[in-house]
Amino acid sequence: MSNSGEVQLSGGTSSNGAAAESSLFPTYARYPISLVKGEGSWLWDDKGNKYLDFMCGIAVTNLGHAPVKVKEKLKAQLDELWHVSNLFHIPGQEKAAALLTANTCADAVFFCNSGAEANEAAIKIARRYHQKVKGTGRYEIITFTQSFHGRTLATLTATGQDKVKDGFLPLPAGFKSVPLHDLPALEANINKDTAAIMIEMVQAEGGVYLVEPEYMKAVDQLCRKHGLLLIIDEVQTGMGRTGKLFAHEHYGIEPDIFTVAKGLGSGFPVGAMLGKGYLREAFTAGSHGSTFGGTPLSMAVVTATIESILEEQVPQRAAEMGQYLTERLNAELGALPFVKGIRGMGLLVGIECAEPVGDIVLAGQRRGLLFVTAGPNVIRLLPNLLVTKSEIDQAVSILAQLIHEHTAAAVNPM
Numbered sequence: 236m237s238n239s240g241e242v243q244l245s246g247g248t249s250s251n252g253a254a255a256e257s258s259l260f261p262t263y264a265r266y267p268i269s270l271v272k273g274e275g276s277w278l279w280d281d282k283g284n285k286y287l288d289f290m291c292g293i294a295v296t297n298l299g300h301a302p303v304k305v306k307e308k309l310k311a312q313l314d315e316l317w318h319v320s321n322l323f324h325i326p327g328q329e330k331a332a333a334l335l336t337a338n339t340c341a342d343a344v345f346f347c348n349s350g351a352e353a354n355e356a357a358i359k360i361a362r363r364y365h366q367k368v369k370g371t372g373r374y375e376i377i378t379f380t381q382s383f384h385g386r387t388l389a390t391l392t393a394t395g396q397d398k399v400k401d402g403f404l405p406l407p408a409g410f411k412s413v414p415l416h417d418l419p420a421l422e423a424n425i426n427k428d429t430a431a432i433m434i435e436m437v438q439a440e441g442g443v444y445l446v447e448p449e450y451m452k453a454v455d456q457l458c459r460k461h462g463l464l465l466i467i468d469e470v471q472t473g474m475g476r477t478g479k480l481f482a483h484e485h486y487g488i489e490p491d492i493f494t495v496a497k498g499l500g501s502g503f504p505v506g507a508m509l510g511k512g513y514l515r516e517a518f519t520a521g522s523h524g525s526t527f528g529g530t531p532l533s534m535a536v537v538t539a540t541i542e543s544i545l546e547e548q549v550p551q552r553a554a555e556m557g558q559y560l561t562e563r564l565n566a567e568l569g570a571l572p573f574v575k576g577i578r579g580m581g582l583l584v585g586i587e588c589a590e591p592v593g594d595i596v597l598a599g600q601r602r603g604l605l606f607v608t609a610g611p612n613v614i615r616l617l618p619n620l621l622v623t624k625s626e627i628d629q630a631v632s633i634l635a636q637l638i639h640e641h642t643a644a645a646v647n648p649m
């Protein structure tokens with residue numbers, strides 16, 4: 236690590252020290268760092284400080300920053316064609332979709348631009364399937380407490396956290412959240428209006444909570460029994476992150492619909508909703524669409540990303556490195572009273588702590604290690620999937636230092 240001492244953080248204030256009024260809406264509480272360059276596991280800020288990236292833009296840059304093969308395909312496509320309307324055939328879209336369907340349980344793909352849009356498409360196709368194909372009036376989607384599905388009106392309503400709904404009333408009708416792992420509560424909420432159940436295999440934003448395999452089998456069976464569609468939100472867990480191409484593969488189930496976005500474009504904004512063949516009838520021409528969904532530029536990136544993931548056996552690497560990371564964390568931190576639990580799937584790892592961890596994140600930035608939280612008390616680690624053992628060792632050693640300092644400061648406040 237080049238950051239032997241404390242890093243001087245950049246940004247946030249003007250030269251006279253007063254907070255400058257930004258021309259942006261203040262929707263983000265931003266850290267005082269401006270990152271300007273990235274390569275592999277490393278980022279640099281505008282002051283030349285180097286950071287080990289264990290957040291990856293929140294599970295986006297799964298192949299590291301500026302992966303060479305993807306970059307070259309993007310550059311080549313820049314010389315050919317950037318955008319055409321979906322009124323035309325787009326060969327790159329067919330190719331990317333064929334790669335996705337060949338390697339998953341899905342038969343058809345709809346491309347969009349973000350995770351929220353992918354979930355929005357999932358909600359729409361579920362309703363339309365029941366209403367147009369099945370001829371029932373079913374519309375309701377059951378989701379789970381602590382889930383996260385996005386920030387559009389429908390997806391924030393689907394999200395099982397009140398903080399994303401604050402001030403946005405009235406919310407669209409047709410959503411209910413039930414506690415995860417409470418099967419009777421789920422069953423009690425299924426009625427003649429229920430269209431689908433939507434679930435994350437790991438509640439990532441909500442605190443890195445893994446869905447138990449037995450429970451997931453039961454959820455799948457309930458869907459089959461009641462004729463409900465099973466929608467799995469793989470926006471954060473997809474593209475190899477958990478040690479399989481998609482997290483639901485760990486559970487031996489085949490969802491009717493699943494969504495993907497974050498890791499799909501290696502940092503290029505793109506999302507997708509994937510589904511079984513019988514859903515084709517629900518998304519007939521004119522029923523849904525997106526100007527930017529599946530442009531030649533984004534499809535070049537998606538194809539290169541998937542090819543890299545398959546060729547370099549990235550999911551398997553993520554499984555191995557995830558195991559190494561949790562082993563190292565358990566060895567270094569497992570016995571500390573401050574650490575309540577270490578859990579994860581592949582390289583989506585949470586460290587549950589006894590207290591809020593916001594200041595540990597900031598202290599990490601000063602030491603040159605970037606990571607995020609998941610809820611107030613959970614440290615969330617999301618390194619890229621090609622991370623090395625040596626990089627993991629460096630991150631774990633910094634984390635151990637940070638936690639020791641944090642607990643020492645709490646015992647002995649200055």
Ligand SMILES: *Cc1c(COP(=O)(O)O)cnc(C)c1O
Pocket residue numbers: 348349350351352354383384385386435439440468469470471472496497
């Ligand atoms: C990030 C995320 C979303 C929203 O994705 P955006 O691209 O920000 O719209 C939805 N679901 C899950 C599980 C996510 O992690």
